[in-house]
Amino acid sequence: MPDPRQLERTDTTLQVDKTPAPDVIVPPVDQWQQKTGFTILDTSFGAGNQFLATWQAWRDDAQRPQRLHYLGLLPNPASLTELVDQHVAWPKWATLAQELRAVWPTLVPGFHRLYLAQNSIILTLMIGDSDQCLRQITARIESFFIHGEGPRTWPPALFARLNRLAAPQAKLTIVDLNAGKQSVLEQAGFVFEKTASAENINDSADFTTAGIACFSPRWQTNFPHAHAIPSRSHAIVIGAGLAGAAACQRLTLRGWKVTLIERHAQIAQEASGNAAGIFMPVLSRDDNPTSRLTRAAYLFAHHVWQGLGGIGNAFSGARCGVLQVARDAVHEESQQRWAQQANLPPDFAQWLTQPDTSALVGTAVSHGGWWFSGGGWIHPLSLCEAMLKACGDRLQTHFGVAIHELVKTSNGWQVSDNKGKVIASAPIVILANGMEALNLCHASALPLTAIRGQVTYVAAESAPKITPVLCGDGYLTPESNGMHSLGASYDEDNGASLRQKSQNENLARIKKILPSWDVDPDNLPLAGRVGFRCVAPDRLPLIGALPDPMAKSQLREPQLKDMPRLSGLYGLLGFASRGLIWAPLAAELLAAELNNEPMPVEAELAAALDPARFLLKAQRRNQSK
Known part of the structure; x- marks a missing residue:
């Protein structure tokens, strides 16, 4: 110096x-x-x-x-x-x-x-x-x-x-x-x-x-968040759903070489495989971290999608708006009072009375609700295709390859199949494969749960003709390719087959929003899709360097930065039912971390997504006993 x-x-x-x-x-x-x-x-x-x-x-x-x-x-x-x-x-x-x-x-x-x-x-x-x-x-x-x-x-x-x-x-x-x-x-x-x-x-x-x-201080400086950037900007991404595709896109944008490995023969075959997913922010009176994070994710997703070519152009979907209808009269009155105080920008969120919601939809709606004019629906698979296409020749793909073992080496990590064949090696590995990540020993201790979600498909002639997405306890998308999507159940079991009970529950939730919809569940064919959401206990994603479950901080009152990590192993996991909006921001946050770039969100919000947060809480509990 x-x-x-x-x-x-x-x-x-x-x-x-x-x-x-x-x-x-x-x-x-x-x-x-x-x-x-x-x-x-x-x-x-x-x-x-x-x-x-x-x-x-x-x-x-x-x-x-x-x-x-x-x-x-x-x-x-x-x-x-x-x-x-x-x-x-x-x-x-x-x-x-x-x-x-x-x-x-x-x-x-x-x-x-x-x-x-x-x-x-x-x-x-x-x-x-x-x-x-x-x-x-x-x-x-x-x-x-x-x-x-x-x-x-x-x-x-x-x-x-x-x-x-x-x-x-x-x-x-x-x-x-x-x-x-x-x-x-x-x-x-x-x-x-x-x-x-x-x-x-x-x-x-x-x-x-x-x-x-x-x-130029006279003392030694130490930037706590900095780390050594790999000499080879090469990462292996495991999982080709929304999380994995977004990771590939944000890293190749920065000049990285990425190797994508997917166990299925095609992209978006797990939770990202539904016909339509909706995108909207979350509001709360206290503007809690979940609301702030989903707001940031929602707005950044729009920016990224526009850069890809836009909804309805580069990939299928529509920015048709989302109407979130109040649950009941008490909820409606409470939300309307808060809307008058919140003074949110109309292009972000706007409260509409029951007559206004009905006029907007074109049929009777049960209550007033929040109107998100920038919201809508997207076909997730087509979005994954657009993100991977944007990677160009910096992306190498392996489909139909199941990961059996992940081994730490002197130069990074090796990924092998069930026959011991090395599929790829790189300094960085990113797990973006949902619940499948738990099959790898390094991630098996992560507190992730599979939540069953059954989406119902209803033919256009059997449902009201609507322009915006409707949601409350459930959601109903506008017609696309002759079909509406209704969803989704939240079941804590592993049943992979469609079942009538879940379909009836989906229909009942929408009937609360559209009381005039005269539909008999028994006259509708059982149609839809079952997927399994990957969910963390606090319903927030796990984004960043994975913790070492076999080690613990030696400090008496450790912080997140003090938690031991598995060097070079990262996660993009736990997107639950909001993968559409989580994926771009999560991948941007991880890419910025890998490149020692400014973080795209506030430090306290990034900490709320740190995969080591659960291990830190457990260690603090044990120390207090």
Whole structure:
């Protein structure tokens, strides 16, 4: 580490490009050149003028990094209309501004990951309180842009926290610097160059200027989330359903080579094999982690699907909207009161009264409900096909091959069949094969349960003609290929055959939503499909490095980061009945972890998905006895 006192003395007065927008910090071109990836944190994204200037500089630089991660704090997000009005003032960035508006997120709290510039620029917008968002970032920042209204009122502790994100020699450019801020940043390990205006500062000085600093602390730094990236970017993915296909797509997008192994002769033959799956977020009054995660997953899935070519184009389905009808009159009244207080964006969720729901559907609906205009249904198999097609020649597939043994070697892992033949070897193995993962000794202790789900197929002439998806305790999709899908049962048994009892229950649930539907279950043929969901005790997926069940942390009060792991073995498991929306975000989270990239969700939400969470709870319980 270089001695901060020996850093080259340069003029660190902030360079600002006054045209066409004020307060644009000169992008760190000299820092990012010839790097594979580079990460920037912008404390005041606003309408994106700093981002657009950085994007333009990246485009103009022949030695630009292959991937540019740009994290922007957005405590007060602008609407699309407001963006248009502000972007008019920046004609030199008109094309880039239009591309930004095309992916502008739904304005709900949380982290929003967006891909631009043919997937080379990854923008993560963080909507919410800046203090809370900064606490939730998992990233190694190489350049900080500290500007805008927010940092002017930040408490000193917030500036001090930046060193937890800083990569070695990270550059920090700050507007509106004063003596107090400089002192806090210096104590945090940022070394400022002397400037004329900063020559004689003291603790009580109250000057306003700008400065540039380098993160070069006198102490040893250790980024807790970093790990060694394999020299060979090659992964084996086991399972060709939604989880496995998404893993292949997100890894090959980053240049990885992927070997996909599937025991069936075709893709999507297990839980991903239904004729139609619905996609929608989950709402809760307290905006609990499940709601926040499903919201992030739902919105990111839309973004990924659009990048693949869109619903109804690249794969079968329809963004026809989903109407979630209240269970009963009490639930209806409660939800309507909450809707008036929640003030959710209409393009995300909107409460409709019973007359409005009936008018929307075209027939009598039992109660009012939530209208998700962006929801709909998808044919999962066709989506899997689209994701695997996007992998191109970086993907190698093996179908009709059952995994018998997974062996750790000095170079990674070997996968063998029941005859002992090595099918593939790689530094990384990802288990995306649902309940089949428990057949492998390394994953056999994971707390996963198979839940039977029977979907009923009803001919179009036997069901109401509806446009949106209807759901409550069950769901009914619009007609596709002459058939509606109703579902799904939630049975704790392993019966693989269709049964009349489950079909009658599916029909009864829909009749509660559509009381005028005159249907006699005895006159309908027994038709549908049985699948088995892979479910964890808390109904959340298991995403990330798998724990070592034979080892335990030696710390008295361990954290998730302290739990021993099976090096190179990862899971994408436990998607339950929401595989459509879980798959893209789960695969993105895992790919970011493997590449030491910024995480696409808040740290506490990523922790809620960590496969070691159950083992950690068990260890804590045992220690408390």
